[in-house]
C-alpha cells in the first residue's frame with residue numbers, strides 16, 4: 001500500500017492508478033490526461049508541503065514547463081527550474097555536477113523534492129542527482145516520452161553513462177510519485193513515440209500474449225493517442241513493470257526479463273554510438289526480433305512466432321533486422337565484442353532473454369558461444385530479407 005491514503009489522492013474519473021508495491025517505499029503511478037496542470041495539488045496532497053526543484057530539457061521546457069511551473073506556483077511549491085540540453089550526452093558526470101550545484105542553489109533541503117520533467121534522460125539524471133543530493137532527497141517523476149512513461153520512470157533505476165558504457169554509474173532510488181500525463185505525448189516527435197512503443201510491445205512479448213494480441217489489433221489507436229487506447233496501453237505496461245519490480249527490485253532474477261531484446265539491442269546502440277542514427281527503442285525492436293528468431297533456431301519457441309513479432313513491428317514502422325541499421329553494418333566479431341561489454345554479463349557469460357512462445361520469456365545463461373556466433377552470422381547474411 002502507498003504511504004498516503006487514497007482519500008488524499010485527488011483522483012479524477014479518467015486517471016488510473018498503479019501502485020508499485022515496495023513496502024514502506026511503495027508509490028503510485030497516476031496515468032491520464034491533465035496531470036501536469038494539476039501537479040501542484042497532487043504533489044501537495046501526496047508528498048506534503050515540500051518545495052520542488054524542477055529539472056527538464058529544452059525541448060520539453062518549450063512545451064510543458066510553464067504549465068508545470070504555474071501548477072506548482074499556485075500551491076507555493078516551485079523552488080525553481082533547471083533546463084538542460086536534450087540528448088543522451090546530458091546523462092554524464094559533466095552535467096551532473098552543475099545540476100547538483102543548481103539544485104543546492106535553489107535551497108532544496110532534505111524534505112524537499114526534485115521533480116524530473118522529461119524523457120528517460122532527464123528522469124535517470126535527475127533521479128540520480130536526487131539519490132546523492134544531501135545523501136538522498138525524495139523525487140517525483142513526470143515522464144514526458146512514451147518510453148519514460150512505460151519504462152524508465154518506474155522501478156527506481158537512476159544513473160549516468162560513462163565512456164566505458166551506458167548506465168554504468170547509478171543508484172536504485174525509487175520516486176515517491178509518478179505522474180504520467182497522456183496529454184504531453186501529443187508534442188513528442190513521432191519517431192520517439194514509435195521507439196517508445198517498442199517497450200510497450202515488450203511487455204506483451206515477455207509475459208502477456210493477450211496484450212500483444214490487443215496491440216496487434218489496436219496499435220493505430222495507440223499511435224493516434226486515442227485517450228482510451230493509449231491509457232490502456234500505458235497502464236498495462238506500467239502494471240507489468242510494477243509487478244516485476246515489486247517482486248525483484250534489484251534484478252536478482254525476474255527483473256532481467258525486462259531486458260528482452262536488450263542484449264542484442266545494446267550492442268546495436270553502441271555500434272551507432274548511442275546517436276540519433278538508431279534510437280534505443282529501435283535497437284530494442286531489432287533485438288526482440290532477433291531474440292525470437294534465436295529462440296526458434298534453438299528449438300525453444302514454435303515456428304511462426306518470430307515472423308508474427310516482426311510483422312507487427314514492420315506494421316508500426318519499427319526496424320526488425322540488422323540490415324535496417326542505417327549506415328555501416330556491424331560484423332559478428334564487433335557484435336560479440338559489444339555484447340560482452342554489456343553490464344548484464346556475469347562471469348564472462350552472456351545472458352539472453354529467450355522465449356518459449358509470445359508472452360513466455362525466460363532467462364538463458366548457458367547459450368554456447370558457437371551458437372550465438374552462427375546465429376548472428378546468419379542474421380547479418382540475411383540482410384533486409386524477412
Ligand SMILES: NC(=O)c1ccc[n+]([C@@H]2O[C@H](COP(=O)([O-])OP(=O)(O)OC[C@H]3O[C@@H](n4cnc5c(N)ncnc54)[C@H](O)[C@@H]3O)[C@@H](O)[C@H]2O)c1
Nearest residue numbers: 059086119120121122144145147148151152157184187188
Ligand atoms: N531507468 C530505467 O529503468 C530506464 C529504462 C529504459 C531506458 N532508460 C533510459 O532512458 C533514456 C531514453 O529515454 P527517452 O527515449 O525518453 O529519451 P530522451 O529523454 O532523450 O527523450 C527523447 C527526445 O524526446 C524529447 N521529448 C521528451 N518528451 C517530449 C515531449 N513530450 N514533447 C516533445 N519532446 C519531448 C526529448 O527532449 C528528447 O529529445 C536512455 O538514457 C535510457 O538509458 C532508463
